[in-house]
Amino acid sequence: MKMHARNLLPCLAVIMITCLFFTACAEKQLEELIEQQEEGQTETTSEPVQPEETVAVPLPGLPDDVAGYTQWLKLNAEPIPPVPGGDPHNGDKNVYVNKTREDIAPNGEQQFPYPDGSIVVKEAYRPGKDFVGLIAIMRKKAGVDPDHNDWEFIEYVRNAADAEFRVIAEGGICSGCHARVEDIDYVFTELE
Numbered sequence: 001m002k003m004h005a006r007n008l009l010p011c012l013a014v015i016m017i018t019c020l021f022f023t024a025c026a027e028k029q030l031e032e033l034i035e036q037q038e039e040g041q042t043e044t045t046s047e048p049v050q051p052e053e054t055v056a057v058p059l060p061g062l063p064d065d066v067a068g069y070t071q072w073l074k075l076n077a078e079p080i081p082p083v084p085g086g087d088p089h090n091g092d093k094n095v096y097v098n099k100t101r102e103d104i105a106p107n108g109e110q111q112f113p114y115p116d117g118s119i120v121v122k123e124a125y126r127p128g129k130d131f132v133g134l135i136a137i138m139r140k141k142a143g144v145d146p147d148h149n150d151w152e153f154i155e156y157v158r159n160a161a162d163a164e165f166r167v168i169a170e171g172g173i174c175s176g177c178h179a180r181v182e183d184i185d186y187v188f189t190e191l192e
């Protein structure tokens with residue numbers, strides 16, 4: 001059968017339009033696909049970021065009530081150096097209390113005695129060591145030891161940065177020496 005050019009033209013036009021239509025469709029589908037993928041990607045990357053855990057964890061072997069003690073009020077301004085000729089708590093020391101400056105020095109001057117529930121924590125970096133090797137704790141508990149202003153004494157030590165603290169001494173051996181500063185409620189270090 002013989003085809004005339006004038007018959008062929010409309011045919012070609014129909015084919016071209018159909019092609020264009022499908023290409024447009026395909027393009028649109030592709031765009032949608034890409035969009036979906038992008039959405040999927042942003043979904044996975046924009047997962048809600050959990051805020052950092054701020055719950056304090058005690059150093060291994062220490063009781064929970066001293067967790068986060070380094071965030072407490074520090075009594076000393078500068079680390080307390082080792083006492084020459086024999087230090088009962090050898091090392092560079094910081095002393096913290098679970099009270100505010102306002103609680104213990106309401107008019108800018110420290111008041112004694114410490115309130116019930118006070119906890120005083122002393123940390124010591126042993127000479128030449130870069131981790132806390134000693135923790136001494138004084139807890140004020142009503143009725144626990146009326147002869148020594150109701151302070152409870154306990155001390156822990158460890159020999160490595162990842163080791164657990166162990167109790168080394170407590171009680172009368174501590175309060176006996178701290179009685180030297182009975183007039184300032186048994187706590188040598190005053191608020192600076």
Ligand code: HEC
Nearest residue numbers: 088122136137138153154155169170173174177187188189
């Ligand atoms: C021979 C005396 C002596 C003995 C024993 C002693 N301490 Fe101390 N302690 C001190 C002195 C002095 C300071 C302050 C200066 C320093 O830390 O170097 C101090 C500081 C502390 C502090 C920080 C608050 C403060 O008083 O300045 C705590 C807490 C503490 N001792 C707990 C204990 C515990 C617990 C024991 C017993 C296991 C103990 N101490 C035994 C002399 C002693």
